[in-house]
Amino acid sequence: GESVGLHLPTLSVQEGDNSIINCAYSNSASDYFIWYKQESGKGPQFIIDIRSNMDKRQGQRVTVLLNKTVKHLSLQIAATQPGDSAVYFCAENREGAQKLVFGQGTRLTINP
Amino acid sequence: NAGVMQNPRHLVRRRGQEARLRCSPMKGHSHVYWYRQLPEEGLKFMVYLQKENIIDESGMPKERFSAEFPKEGPSILRIQQVVRGDSAAYFCASSPPPWDRVMNTEAFFGQGTRLTVV
Numbered sequence: 001g002e003s004v005g006l007h008l009p010t011l012s013v014q015e016g017d018n019s020i021i022n023c024a025y026s027n028s029a030s031d032y033f034i035w036y037k038q039e040s041g042k043g044p045q046f047i048i049d050i051r052s053n054m055d056k057r058q059g060q061r062v063t064v065l066l067n068k069t070v071k072h073l074s075l076q077i078a079a080t081q082p083g084d085s086a087v088y089f090c091a092e093n094r095e096g097a098q099k100l101v102f103g104q105g106t107r108l109t110i111n112p
Numbered sequence: 113n114a115g116v117m118q119n120p121r122h123l124v125r126r127r128g129q130e131a132r133l134r135c136s137p138m139k140g141h142s143h144v145y146w147y148r149q150l151p152e153e154g155l156k157f158m159v160y161l162q163k164e165n166i167i168d169e170s171g172m173p174k175e176r177f178s179a180e181f182p183k184e185g186p187s188i189l190r191i192q193q194v195v196r197g198d199s200a201a202y203f204c205a206s207s208p209p210p211w212d213r214v215m216n217t218e219a220f221f222g223q224g225t226r227l228t229v230v
Contacts, residue, residue, distance in 0.1 A: 041223070042223055042224075043116075043203050043205075043221035043222050043223045043224050044155065044203070044221045045221070046220075089154050089155070091154075091155075098143075098145070098160045098167065098168060099145070099157035099160060099168065099170075099171070100147075100155075100157065100219075101157070102147075102154030102155045102156070103154050104152075104153060104154050105152075105153070105154050
């Protein structure tokens with residue numbers, strides 16, 4: 001069946017270091033991916049998205065990489081800050097479907 | 113422009129009672145999506161509605177759960193005869209008509225309703 005999963009449930013990094021959060025997906029029909037950030041007690045917040053015709057997309061301090069060959073997605077956060085502490089979810093979508101399929105999530109903790 | 117508004121933020125119900133969760137979409141948004149999140153898990157799609165229409169309810173449990181989005185007023189997710197397994201955070205998202213990847217529109221999420229069944 002469909003699944004979007006994450007390799008690591010928790011990740012701790014030092015403030016100022018770069019973070020890499022990984023995600024695997026199994027539905028080869030997926031052609032659109034989104035990373036969300038969810039802080040405690042809040043709803044998911046859009047970070048960055050990427051379509052399957054791209055392999056890299058950059059935002060402010062964040063980069064998403066897509067490897068369709070191995071069905072792998074990653075989120076890179078540069079120079080992490082305390083405010084980056086949250087749970088990060090990848091979500092996938094395929095054309096024609098109005099719903100998102102979310103992964104389990106990775107909890108990112110920033111150490112001072 | 114207020115975001116997606118959900119209420120109540122926290123709801124406690126005894127087993128067998130009914131739970132009603134409300135979602136007011138962002139101004140100008142006519143499409144609503146409901147997701148459920150169990151502790152330490154990702155969000156799971158439940159239902160997608162437009163005004164007065166259910167478009168996709170493939171994620172809704174077959175019994176006890178229903179959703180509506182009337183012409184006037186908020187979208188309602190209704191859970192009858194709640195059980196402990198219904199305890200979760202329920203999130204609503206809204207988008208312009210409809211969520212369009214090509215146009216890079218964004219579905220915005222509310223802060224959720226945390227349902228606890230005791």
